[in-house]
Amino acid sequence: MTATPTVDVTLQVNGERHELPGLDSRTTLLEALRDHLGLTGTKKGCGLGMCGACTVLADGRRINSCLALAALYDGKEINTIEGIAPGGEDELHPLQQAFIDHDGFQCGYCTAGQIMSAAGLLREGHTGSADEIREFMSGNLCRCGAYSNIVAAIAQVAGTSRDPEPVARTRTGA
Numbered sequence: 001m002t003a004t005p006t007v008d009v010t011l012q013v014n015g016e017r018h019e020l021p022g023l024d025s026r027t028t029l030l031e032a033l034r035d036h037l038g039l040t041g042t043k044k045g046c047g048l049g050m051c052g053a054c055t056v057l058a059d060g061r062r063i064n065s066c067l068a069l070a071a072l073y074d075g076k077e078i079n080t081i082e083g084i085a086p087g088g089e090d091e092l093h094p095l096q097q098a099f100i101d102h103d104g105f106q107c108g109y110c111t112a113g114q115i116m117s118a119a120g121l122l123r124e125g126h127t128g129s130a131d132e133i134r135e136f137m138s139g140n141l142c143r144c145g146a147y148s149n150i151v152a153a154i155a156q157v158a159g160t161s162r163d164p165e166p167v168a169r170t171r172t173g174a
Helices: 029-036 094-101 111-124 130-136 147-158
Strands: 006-013 016-024 055-058 061-064 077-079
Touching (some): 006 029, 016 029, 029 055, 055 111, 061 111, 094 147, 111 130, 111 147
Parallel strands (some): 006 077
Antiparallel strands (some): 006 016, 055 077
8 A cells, every 4th residue: 555645835825825744645725724724714615616615816816725736736825715804804805895785695604705706706807797797706606595795795896886686577467
């Protein structure tokens, strides 16, 4: 039986350097963040890259950390929900405040991934309309169904006006 290969990994997480010597080469970035660095804001949802609960920014790009091997992000800048606020823990990022303002979360499980994905979306400039926001946030699931509130929160921060929600149509008798 052969031993599992290990690697030495250095991650720049939220502006701080973290050395992870002898890391199992199969360790995902999600596991490194949660289990080795104690940053539990990033959530494990499906473990298949389908729900977006584990979304973080790697060198400014949105990634599903459950699918990313930590070793492949050696030396990269990783941003998690714990480091998104510009003034640290005593200040909220505008997206965090907008999620509060628009009730963009219910149970809160997906919120960190939603906010991190929204931060990437804002950097990418895909906020021209509510439909565009919905399209580019489609990789982040909310089981509570707060989607219209999430779109409104992102639109607020982007400075775009939210498209009106579709009006429910009722069928009248014939």
